[in-house]
Amino acid sequence: MAEGNVLYEANEWNYKAEGNYHVVVANPSGKVLRLRKLTPNPSKNVPESSENEIKQGLAFIEFVVQPLLRDSGLCSLPLLVKLSEKFITNVMKKIEKFRPEHRRSRGLDTKKSGVLMQDYCFLTRNKIWNDLKWLGAALSADTVAVEIKLKKGFRPMQNSHIKASNPCENICHFCRTQLYRVAVEKRFKACSLYCPLDLFSGNIDRMTFALRCLAQNPQNNFRVFLNGELKFSQQYLDDFMQEATTDAKLESLHEVISSVFVGSNPVNSLHHLICSMLLCHVCPKGVPDAPSRAAQFCEGLKHKQALQHQDIGTYPDTQISSCPPPSSVLGLILAAQRLNLYTIEQINSFNEVLKSKLSLPTGNELRSGQTGSGNVSIKNGQCVNKTESIETVASYVKNFLISKCFCDCSLIFAIKRINEPNTQVNEYLKKRTENSQKFASCDVIADNNGNYYLVSVAVVDTDPKPATRIPMYLDQHRTFVEWWDTLCEKEKD
Structure with missing residues (x-):
């Protein structure tokens, strides 16, 4: 220590x-x-x-x-x-x-x-960095870093907690929560039009739209740093650009990153780099193929715009989407989020059984894998004796807590431009961009204009969630669902 x-x-x-x-x-x-x-x-x-x-x-x-x-x-x-x-x-x-x-x-x-x-607002000097410096590459003096809170990137196929035939059942958890935070709690002045299902879609148009929405209304989900100093955030927009249009906010972001990004539209280049890094392969070993799934859509945008219209532009007119590659940044995080497919009501029931059988008031034993003996089974969210072992039930709760951790984690991208490369550097850059395997710590990515950048990506904010929060999660969920069902009934009328 x-x-x-x-x-x-x-x-x-x-x-x-x-x-x-x-x-x-x-x-x-x-x-x-x-x-x-x-x-x-x-x-x-x-x-x-x-x-x-x-x-x-x-x-x-x-x-x-x-x-x-x-x-x-x-x-x-x-x-x-x-x-x-x-x-x-x-x-x-x-x-x-x-x-x-x-x-x-x-x-x-x-x-x-x-x-x-x-x-992580700065790049790590790994082999790629050292190779480029040895070949005589010049890097931009400034470093741009972007922090994104991804949120839950999928929607359960059957939202059993929502009334049958409810038109709001196709809305993800983040978008429902956003509407509640703005309409009831007044926590934010406007809804974020960002939807994590767009960012996790694997479709560049939807992913770019999601990034544009994050810049338009960052809340605590999007921040931009220049040389380690926070330069673009919700606090900045509240202080200096309260009545600004989306285009004006993006122009402000343009000014922050223009020392690193070249071309007529630096923001588009930034979006392209982030999307590329999210979808490239970062695993040194093969990852088992995930079950084939079509990317999901969320209908939250129309409800947010109905509550308070915002000038974000047109939603991408595309139905062509597939989940991100399993060995990509998004693929790995999505797989960890999908460790739990149970509802919070079911998880709370499992946890109550564990507390009664094992006396786990703090949940530390769940995180460390310490479980006792005994038998229970689960049917329709209820725990009944005789079938499933207590270890199996404990694994359900542990997977839920791990999933919550990955739903709340953040990504930080750090970026430097590679300036006017010589012949040797150009050859090296082409080989690196052709290589589908990337080093998360630092690697070469080209933008949509053919400019080369060194980019790193890191997963942060991966604190374990204690089991003692499960009743709180359940209370929040019930509050959201009750309000949401009432809202949807009004919309039917």
């Missing part, structure tokens, strides 16, 4: 981002440090922050996340670091003025350890 003094001085760390439970700071050496926030109400289902909890999270990455990503290099193992109370206090003082105002009510927990990892 690294000690606090290995991490330089507190004044070298700068604010980068934060969520409900953590603040992320970065230093000039290309490292980021994730620090735990104070728990507002210990009685709520918030996982305990401790050195042991961090170790469990690291073990989850090593023994669950990395194998599911087929050792593709998409997810690296962070480092547990011991931090002094003085270090955390000084970091907190420095970053406080840079935090969003609505986040400042909760400070940092000064008695906890931290997690140290690479700053």
Whole structure:
């Protein structure tokens, strides 16, 4: 375990981002440090922050996340670091003025350890990088990085929780939740027109439309960095472009990335690179073919536009879509998300049986694979004794929690342009672009104009979900469904 003094001085760390439970700071050496926030109400289902909890999270990455990503290099193992109370206090003082105002009510927990990892807003110097530098390639001075929260990329074929013949049954979880967040909770000013089913479709037109929707209304699902500094986000649009059109927002994004992307439409080049990297093969070994499935469609867009029209353009007129390749970035994540096909009602029933049979109030045993003995069976979402082993039921719950992790993870792309390559570099670039196997840490991708870039992609935010959250997930689900059924009944009338 690294000690606090290995991490330089507190004044070298700068604010980068934060969520409900953590603040992320970065230093000039290309490292980021994730620090735990104070728990507002210990009685709520918030996982305990401790050195042991961090170790469990690291073990989850090593023994669950990395194998599911087929050792593709998409997810690296962070480092547990011991931090002094003085270090955390000084970091907190420095970053406080840079935090969003609505986040400042909760400070940092000064008695906890931290997690140290690479700053994925910058490229890793791997063999491809070294080869290009040796051949005399010049790279852009700036690095653009894009962070995307993918969300759940499929819709269960039968939404048993929705009333029969309900016209809203063909809407994905993200789009239904968006409508509730805007119409009822007033959490956002406008619905995000982004639909994860478009991004996971494997169809370039639908994927590009999804990326355009993310830029139009980023919320916390889309952020763009320049040399590690956040330059385009929902906060930026709220502060400076509240009444701007979609084209004006895309023009602002154009200005942020123009030092790296060349051509008349840098945003289109960015979209092309992201789509290419999402669909290319990143596994060093073969991946078993997934069952053949047609890409799904979601009808959420028309409901969002009915609630509040937005000038996003025309939805792609295409029915030609297939799921992404199994060995691609999207294919690997989608396969992990599909580990669970049970409803939350069924999962809650399974979990109740486990708690009664095994006394698992924290869910830690589920994450570590510790199960007891006994027999239960499942029928219509209910658990009945005699057929299925307790280990099988535990596997259902564990797969649900793993699936939730991959539904909530993010991708970070880092990009540098390769400038005016010489003959040797050109030959090398052509060979790399012809190679269908890509290194996630850093490889060559060409845009739609024939320009070459070094691109990396990383999967982040893969924290394990505790089983104690399952009742909360069920309550949220029931609230959404009740409201959604009422809305659909009104639309029928």
